Amino acid sequence: MQITVIKGTGRYLPHRCVTNQDMTRWMETTDEWIQQRTGIEQRYWVPEEGGVGVSDLGLEASRIAMARAGWKPEDLDMIIFATLSPDLFFPGSGCLLAHKLGLTTTPALDIRQQCTGFLYGLATADAYIRSGLAKRILLVGAEVHSTGLDISTRGRDVAVIFGDGAAAVCLEPMETDAKAGVLASCLHADGSLAESLMAYAPASRDNPRISEQMLREGKQYPVMDGRNIFKYAVRRLPEVTAEVLKKAGLPLSAVDLFIPHQANLRINQAFAKAMELPDEKVYHNIQRYGNTTAASIPLAFDEAIEKGVIGAGSTVMFLGLGAGVTWGAVLYRFPG
C-alpha cells in the first residue's frame, strides 16, 4: 500500500519581534486585554520598510525543510503554497517561490484557504501522491499580515492577533502495510459566512478594484466578526474531530497530540474542554507568534517535533477553522 509521509519540516520567522506593549504605541489597547482575550504576548513582523514578501519567508522555511528531507529543489514534482497574503495579486506565490529555488518548469499551485490552507494543501498533496501523480511535494504555509493591517484603534480587534511567518513540509510516498502517514482528512467550507472574516479590496466585482475612497474607508484591511467566528469554531472543531476519527477508524485516545490552528488560545482551550482532553495533548504556541494563519499549523508541528513532543509512531491531528468559513482536520501518523 502506498501512503504519504512527511520527510522534513522547517519554519522561519522574521526578526522583528512586536510585543503587546509595542501595540499600545499605535492604538488604544493594553497588554492585559490582548493576553486575556487571545493569549498572545508577542508576534514577529517583517521589516516596517517593506521588501520582504511571503515567498521570501516561504523560501527560508522550504530550505530548512528540504535540507532535513535531504532534497534538492530539482527533486520536487510540485509546490503547493498556502497563503492569504500573496506577494502579488497575481501570479501566485508558489510561482515566485519556484523561481527563487531556481526551478523553471515545476508546477506550483497556490491555495487561498486562509487558516485551513495547510489542511487543504496536505489533503491535496496526499491525493496527488497516493494516486501516483506526484512523488515529491513541497507544501508551504506562509503569511505576511503586518503590511496589510490597520494598526490604528479602528482595526485593533484584528491587528493585535496576526503575526507573520512561514513553515514548510516535504511529502513523499512510502510503500508499507503499516497504518501510517496521512490516515484521513475531512475538509469543509460555508461561504454564507464569508463576510464574517474578510478583506474586501482589491475586489474584482468593483471597477476599479481599489480606489482612493476604498482606501480611505479601510476596505483593504481585514475585518472580522470575532464573536461569531469564535462561536462557530467552538462548534465545528469537535464535530470535525469526530468525523475524521470515524473516517480513520480510530478512537480519540489514539491521538497523541492535537495541533489546532492558532487563532485564539481561548478557542483551543474551549476545544480541549469540549473533548475532555488533558492540557498536554493540545499544542499551543500562539503566545509567541500570534495567529500566522496558513503557517500556524505547520509552524506548531515543526516546533513540536523539535521539542521531541512527537516523533516516530506518534499520531497527530491537525485541525482548524478560519475565513471562508472553511474548516477541517487531517490525521497523520509518523511511520514507526
Ligand code: UT7
Ligand atoms: O484565524 C482566523 C479565525 N479567527 C478567529 O478564530 C478569531 C475568533 N475571535 C476572537 O479571537 C475574538 O473574538 C477576538 C480576540 C477577536 C475579540 O475578543 P472578544 O472577546 O470577542 O471581544 P469583542 O470583539 O467582543 O470586543 C470586546 C470589547 C469591545 O469594546 P466594548 O464594545 O465592549 O466597549 C471592543 O471594542 O473589547 C474592545 N476591543 C479591544 N480593546 C482593547 C477590541 N479589540 C481590542 C483591543 N484592545 N485590541
